[in-house]
Amino acid sequence: MGGLHGRQRELREAAALLDRTRRSGRTSLLTVEGVPGIGKSALLHAVTGLACERGFTVGAGGGEESSRMLPLAALLSVLRAGPEPLLSEAAFAELGELYDRQPWLVERLADALAVPAARGPLLVAVDDAQWMDQLSVFAVRVLLKRLAHQPVCWVLAARPDVDGPLDRLAAAAPHPDAVHRLVLRPLDDEAVRTLVRDELGADPDPALRDLLDRAAGHPLLVSSLLGGWRPAPDGTDAAEGTEGPDEPGGAVARLPRQLVLAVRRQLESLPPASVDLLRTGAVLGNRFDLADVAALRREPATHLLTPLEDAERAGLLRQHGARVAFRHDLVREAVYQGLPPAARAALHRDAVGTMLRRGRPAAHVVPHVLGGLTDTAPEDLGPTERRRAAGLLRTAAAELTRATPVAASELLTHALRLLPADSPDRLDTGLEALEAATAGLQVEAAAELGLALLAEATTPLGAGRVWLRLAGPLRALHRDGELREGVVRTLADLTDDDPVSAPVHLRLRAVHALAASRGPGSAAATAAARSVLADAERLGDQDAAETALLALAESAARQGRHRDALEAARRARLRHGGPARSAEVAALTGLERYDEARALLAEASEVHRSDAWRTLPEHVWRRSLLELFAGRTDLARAEAEYLLQLGEDYEEFALYRAEAHCVLARVVGTRGDTAAGRRHVEAARCGLAPGDVQQHLTLHVVDGRLAEGAGHDDAAVVAFTRALRLRREHGLLGAGPDYDSAPQIVRVALRAGARELAEEAAAGAAGYAERNPGVPGIQGIALHARALLTADVEGLTEAVRVLATGPRVPVHSVAAGDLAALLAAAHRRPEALEAWRRASEALESWGASTVIVDPRAVALRDEPQPARREAPRPPDGWDALTAAERRVAERVGRGGTNRSVAAQLGVSPHTVSTHLRSVFAKLGINSRVQLAHVVAARSAG
Incomplete structure (x- = not known):
């Protein structure tokens, strides 16, 4: 009713957004923000009505404070609402196996919503968005982009909260004009007068007018005054606030004081049994089950029927399906605040035991565990209570880790704070928090927590256990040196002659070999890994054996021995039984077995393992490189752009932005757009990880390639010199994304008079070929580089022939172009023209520009050509x-x-x-x- 008086402007703006969504076929986001009781829910209800009138299919629901720890609870309450839900039963069933693989989960949701969106526009309305769980917020943030070209209007209402869900979702919108934000203010005097006349059929008497003036345009207060309640005659301003309970993000609810006083007066007028029902319900949440109240009060549910009727007659409670709900959140919060802090905490603790006895998962009772601690400092709790609360948080975290590891890590960190320094559970709790943060790809937080646990470790065994779990985050941050040094110190203090410490000692040796495999001493790492592998197989330690095999694979890759790397990586996969690791895909790519690599990547993307999605960004990067090497540049570009999209969707995946931009720079550079390539190089430079040598090396090579394409040989020589210096200093003998650039380095260096650089590049390519016999691309690149160095036409002819037998179209076409240039320089014009014709056809087959070949070959195109080139593709249409x-x-x-x-x-x-x-x-x-x-x-x- 009155909640919509004075909201005509907001309704017009909402209607315009709905019309624009339907007309454009593009997604939109409407946020409605306001203090409690200001009319957000009423406006949301009116907007859903407008949408129905315009032919939208509507899903409406909302978050609940009691469910904010349950993964996807808020979004599913919307998508599964009503007799014809937006998310079908079949689509809903498919989500069950995807909670631990969030990218796939969101893609499946996007596909499911695309089905009804293809039939007509959709409205997805979420009330009380401040209570949305982490996974729901994440899913909506990504769906806004995934469904950017679908007619879907998202409407979310929430209380003010800086950097809360509304701010985060508005920032994630696919385009700025897709977002419209409404902030509801108090009603103006005219709206209040209209509301009063509509309700009463007449103007208010002076006494009521005075009370309405004191309500300061607050819709809930005005409606309540018209409903018959009156504030206490203490002269307090009805708009004055009083602090309420903490909300997510640190926001504090401000309850209208007159409403608080009025609710308290109503409680005084109710029978004690009704007051007890209201207070117990207030602790359970805005909506609650009567059976929970009965169990908590240890009385039959039938004894609550009369108190429930009294509370409903008083306008404090209402039926909400099979549950009971407070008339408004503010009413519930007023009742809740009326409880003494000690009573609130006690009721929360009782609720924990009651719900656990009723079979509720620990994640359901977390709000009550935390509520029992809100008004109590940890040191004021007894040891038993602290251990019990920490234990419940650990149990809840175990339930949540699969779907929302970040939330699990936060609970475990809270549990850790509850435990005293001398608690025997402290180390295990800390390690669980570290593992959850790692599982959520919060590697910096995990590293910080791990180092804090090391500072607390009182025994070498405890320190060893921490290092084993800290290895993943430190390696992700390229802090391998720190990892190696710490493990060495711990190994020196840790004995290996008792059954408890011996397995930790062996696994630490494996971790040390793995960390060393990235350093300049990769040969020593290989020997250490083999020693660990022998001991692990003798003792039957699968974890140590798998880590040792991965160390062998990484060491071999660093030394440029792809067959050895492939063997070790495959043995590791057979042991862990999961999807292919990046090392195996990289080895197959290096051996130019592209179809096998594609098959492994496809298998990895569908595997049903909880850790599969964490390999997604590296696998996408590997796929983009593979397609780049194969000359399928459209696919390489698509994968690289998806990698950038992943970095936007998941902050944890942003570590691969530099790799993505390097691939895109090469793609656009091969097409002659050096300006766009430079922009990607600068973007990659901004995303470089300080300790990632391979990133820096790749960027230097891409920088040099673009400089040559722009005709800046001196700048290219500088960039290539930096790249080869990095290879020497860090012992990088293996292939990276740059390993096909040796001929280009030789060509540029010779033109610029930097023969030593040319010789170093050719020698590196030759050594790499020796370590990988029988691989056409690697052999052909070495022949190509050597032939350019010596101006050997026959040698380059052989390089072209060898490269033609492999799958690497780009390097073959470049070699063919260089051959045409050498033939022209040798005054063998007819052969040069024929070689250039073949090179042109090869370049055109994968969309490459002539800027990537020797300019002397390009000059041949001015000659009459036997074959007619097709007209260039237009820019649009x-x-x-x-x-x-x-x-x-x-x-x-x-x-x-x-x-x-x-x-x-x-x-x-x-x-x-x-x-x-x-x-x-x-x-x-x-x-x-x-x-x-x-x-x-x-x-x-």
Whole structure:
């Protein structure tokens, strides 16, 4: 009723946003922010009505304080609401196995919502968004982007909270004009007068007018005054606030004091049994089960029926489906605040025991565990209470780790604070927190926690256990030197002759070998890893054996021995039984067994393991490199752009931004757009990890390649010199994303008079070829570099022949172009023209520009050519689409989802999404509806 008086402007703006969403076919976000009782829920209800009138399919629900620890609870309450939910039963069932693989979970949700969105616009309305669980907030943040080109309007209402869910979601919107933010203010005098006349049918009497003036336009206070309650005659301003309980993000609720006083007066007028019901319910939450109240009060539920009726008649409670709810959050909070702090804490602690006896999971009772501690300092609790609370938080964390490891880590950190320094449970709790932070890819937080645990460790065994779990975060941060030194110190103090410490000692040796495999002493690391592997196999220690095998694989890769790396990586995979690790994919890529590498990556993306998604960014990077090497630059670009998208969706994946930009720089550079390549180089430079030598080396090489393409040989020589210096200083003998650049380095160095640089590059390529016999690309690159160094036409002819037998189209086409240049320099013009014709065809086959070959070869194109080159692709329109983009556009335009199109084309859904963004840009459209019209028009024509 009155909650919408004075909200005409807000409703007009909401209606305009709904119309724009339906008309454009693009997603939008409406946020509604305001203090408690200001009318957010009423406005949200009105907006859903407007949406229904406009043909939207609506899903509406909200967060609950008591459910904020339950993964995806808030979003599912919306998507599964009503007789025809937005999320079908089948789609909902598919989510069960994906809670521990969040990227796949969100992709599945996006595919599921795309189905009803293809039939018509959707409205997803979330009330009380301040209580949304972490996974729901994350999912909505990503879905805003995944469904950017679908007619979906998201409406979220919440209390003010700096950097709360509304701020984070608004910042994640796919485009600025997709967001509209409403902040509800108190009603103005005219709105209040209209509300009063509508309710009473007349103007208020002077006494009521005075009370309404004191309500200061607060809708809930005004409505309550019109409903008959009156404040205490103490002269207190009805708009004056009083502090309430803490909310997420540190926000504090400000309850209207007159409402608090009025609720307290109502409590005084109710029978004691009704007051007890209200106070117990207030502790349980805004909505609660009567059976929980009965169990907590240890009385039959039938004894609560009369008190419930009294509370309903007083306007304090109402029926909410099978549950009971307070009339408004503010009413519940007023009752809650009326309880003495000690009573609140005691009721929360009783609720913990009651819910556990009723079979509720520990995650359900976490709010009560924390509520029992809110008004009590840890040191004021007895040892038994502290251990019990910490134990419950650990149990809840174990339930949450699979779906929301970050939330689990926060609970475990809280549990750690509860335990005294001399508690025997402290180390295990800390290690669980470290593991949860690592599982959530919070590697910096995990490293900080691990180092704090080391400072507390009182025995070498305890320190060893910490180092074993700290190894992952430190390696992710490229702090291998710190890891090696710490493990060495602990090994010196740790005995290996008793059954408790011996396994830790052996696994620490394996960790040390793994950390050393990245350093300049990789040969020594190989010997150490072999020793550990022998001991581990003799003792049957699978963990130590797997770590030793990974150390062998990394050492071999660093030394450029791909077959050895592949053997060790495969043995490690057979031991852990999960998806392929990056080391195996990298070895297969180095050996140019691309189809096998693609198969492993595809298998890894579908594997049902809780740790599978954590390898996703590195696997996407590996796939982008593989396709780049194979000359499938459209796919390489799509994977690299997806990697950047992952970095935006998951802050933890941002470590791979530099790699993604380096791939994109190479793609656009090969197409002649050196300016765009420079922008990617600068973006990559901003994302470099200080300790990641390979990142820095790759960036120098890409920098040099772009400089040559722009005709700046001196700058290219500087960049290539830095790259080779890094290789020497860090003992990098193996392949990285740069290993195919040796011929280009030789070519540029010779033109610039830097022969020593050319000789070093050619020698490096030759040594690499010796370590990898029989691999066409590696052998051909070495022959190519040597032939350029010596101006050997026959040698380069052999390089071209060898490269033609392998899958590396780019290096073959560049070698063919260089051969044409050498032939021209040798005055063998007819042969040079024929070589250039073949090189041009090869370059064109993968969309490369002539800037990547010797300029002397390019000069040959001024001669009459036997074969006519096709006209360049236009920048926009249907003809601007690549073959891959056309295949995607045609299928999506006929109603296919990203998932179904991906299955038809044998690519991943995110590759389809990337192609689709490019299609929209080239066609000048912004929705699937418009694409359907384009495809239909072409079919009709």
